[in-house]
Amino acid sequence: MIVMNDMSGSSEMYIPTIEDVRAAHERIKPYIHRTPVLTSSYINGLVGGEMFFKCENFQKAGVFKVRGASNAVFGLTDEQAAKGVASHSSGNHALSLSYAAGRRGIKATVVMPRTAPEAKKAAVRGYGGEVLECEPSTAAREAMLEEVVARTGADFVHPYNDHRVIAGQGTCSLELNEEVADLDYVVAPIGGGGMISGTCLAMSDVSPSTKIIAAEPKNADDVYRSFHAGEIIEDDAPQTIADGLKVSMRPRTWHFVSNYVSDVLLATEEEIIDAMYLTWQRMKIVIEPSSAVALATILKNRDQFAGKRTGVILTGGNVDLNKLPWMQKQV
């Protein structure tokens, strides 16, 4: 069992505060982009309300997760940092942790399933990370990570069940709120819940009247079911084009979802692909399928968002340009 991800020094689960988010923002500013907020009059017209898109697809490494990873990496003491950082991920967290470690000049080791696309492994190595390949199972992944940590003393940075990571992700909404005041809603996609937790954490302090909505693929609706059951229900190997959203919540993220999220909205695979296509076509920006889930749920529930001011977190833009979902649909 891995418990190294709780860095609070206590066996109690540490819940980060707005002060942690503000400290994270100061800490990571030199290493991240302050991403722009874009609008589209065409999409506003479709919804009948005002939408403000926070473009984390333009973030370093192409994804918001650089915020949390950088907060963890740059919060280490020099002594801790010398031993490096480690995690398991088949995607954006691996990139983000490698980027942050590279900026600090320390080692990042990432356990990735051997079945992960070669392009993703190459991208992690491109940021200076070391890739260790394991069999594609949770047990194999955790066993190999435990071995790495035992051998090297590396700091385990969980992709989302880590208070430093959640505080880091919260900086995204701090920036959004600085640029666009008086939002009625913020809608963000949810997988493990790191972004949504950071959003709840920040907005509940700086704009408590703003409602936070989690957008989830219908094919991976564990958060929807958990939200209505009042306890964490895990998905069993969900299949969705939104590959960043297949994982399940953990206690720290469930804390925020259960206490702060107003609603969980679902979108089908086709709705996700249509929203992704619409965003590329009309906003001229590249977003990954996971990022499109938020807009998909908004378009599906226009009445709720008509006449409102809604922030939308576009979480990332890392997509294989040779395999676009609307083209796979055609072929």
Added chain:
Amino acid sequence: MIVMNDMSGSSEMYIPTIEDVRAAHERIKPYIHRTPVLTSSYINGLVGGEMFFKCENFQKAGVFKVRGASNAVFGLTDEQAAKGVASHSSGNHALSLSYAAGRRGIKATVVMPRTAPEAKKAAVRGYGGEVLECEPSTAAREAMLEEVVARTGADFVHPYNDHRVIAGQGTCSLELNEEVADLDYVVAPIGGGGMISGTCLAMSDVSPSTKIIAAEPKNADDVYRSFHAGEIIEDDAPQTIADGLKVSMRPRTWHFVSNYVSDVLLATEEEIIDAMYLTWQRMKIVIEPSSAVALATILKNRDQFAGKRTGVILTGGNVDLNKLPWMQKQV
């Protein structure tokens, strides 16, 4: 013969001035976006210099041509405007003129070859323009346009050989220079020369030490040959993926190219596609092939741009997402 595009009231060719550009900027501001200037540390690293990308792909109608079209449309007297505007175009100028006319509430008539993609005709109609289809030849196009103008009294707004259009395109570099001072170069793609002419016009006044470079597809190298011959040489039905750059210069644009452009650089079809792919992948923005020609020539001539500060005009983002050139290459 059509001579209606000279609105100077004189039989002499009127050459616009920096005052025309400034007046255009005030006139069109309510109808255009002030587009962002983006940077990419990855591409800077590739070139070994600083690149500043002016993102006209985010412009209204997805293309810089809205600037020139809006300047023409909103510069009309009410009496002129009541008769509407007209032009011929198979692409971005048709969209732009329809957009601008729609904002003023007047009629735009666009003569398009019947072979133009249905999606483009639909997009023009979506902005409120009327599409008249003609046989796909220059003679047919000009004859139909002449008939429209004779019948309606509409104002003919040429896509680039029009001083109002050139002054409008110049506003793009005004904005770029306000955000990024002391550029060594500005590189922009060239077809008929409207954008390059506006760039020369603006930069020669606000930043005279900045060199202007025209980037052209090798497969449509009429500007390159004209530049070295000292007179306009026209292409004969060139074939290039950069479909916005197939047209040839006219006297007004040749005036600027021959007097102000420092150099004309060429890129092959493969280099254009590679630069387009790189921009999508690393900058997470959608640009059309014509827009990628500038970066393609820079990457091909790195030594010239290493250690320099270079502005790059990304001219537009209107591309068929179902037919991406790197996928056509594969299939």
